Amino acid sequence: MERYAIALKINDGKMNDYRRTLGRLWPEITAFLDRNEIRNFSIWNAEDLIFIYGEHDTAFMLSPEEEAVIENLTSQMSDLFTWVSTPEQNMRLMYHNFGIVRSDKELIRHRMFMTKLKPGCEEEYKARHDALIEQRGDSVDPGPDSNFSIWSAGGYIFGYNEIDTTMETEETPEEHENTIAWETRQLEIMDWITNDVDWMTKEHHVSSIRLAWHP
Incomplete structure (x- = not known):
């Protein structure tokens, strides 16, 4: 399976416009997804950031015709955001x-985080996450975590996880x-945007919100 991840930053004061435009374009977006057999598509928001998976x-x-569809859809939103990831390129995969x-997906809890x-x-x-992969070796994790991937672009981290x-x-x-020890060092190398470790720091951050999903 190939996974695709995109990140945007909504321009100041444009979040409501982005949501309305997304709603207006959603039928065209889902038709594009269906034609190209792109599944489990979701759009997430925290603060002014958008993560698309x-x-x-x-x-x-994509065929030239479908590339034109993407360009047309993007052009209708181009004044609402700036790119965090590089257009037409996947973000850097940091962990899987x-x-x-x-x-x-009926009994799946979705987790999406940003830092x-x-x-x-x-x-x-x-390197810290490469060490986790090395420790796991060739074994397949039976769960509850699955489909877990972490991506990086523009100095940001975006994580996507499905939990049974x-x-x-x-x-x-x-x-x-062990969790506290891991997160203590993580807090020294990054700042959380979402509220995933507020239980530990006693700070307050926003939760990630899934704006849209298409199976």
Whole structure:
């Protein structure tokens, strides 16, 4: 499966316009997704940032006609945002734990998070997560996490995760201590935008909001 990730920053005072334009264009967007067999497509928001995620069975190239459709849709929003990721390119994949991807999403809790890396910390962030992949080796994580990927562009981090709610359990004391140790160093190399570790820092951040989803 190929995964695609895009990030935008909404221009000052344009969030309401973006939402309205998204609603107006949604039938055209979903028709494009269906024609090109792009699935599990979602659009997320926190503060002024937009993260867009989608999947396709295999790598593919859009036809010139479909490229024109994308250009037309983008042009109708171009005054509302600036690019965080590079247009027509995937963001840098910083981490993955795809595990067993569930096709049935009814019992899935979606988690999407955003952070801002501190200057010069991107490679440490990548190395820390590469070490997790090395520890896992060739084993496939049975869950509850699946389809977990973390992306980077423009100094930002965007994480996407699908969590099987039937497999979730409370952390053991040892696991909790490990989480605190991990997040303590993470807090030294990045600033959270979403509220994922507010339980630990006692600070207040916004939660990510899923603006749209198309299966």
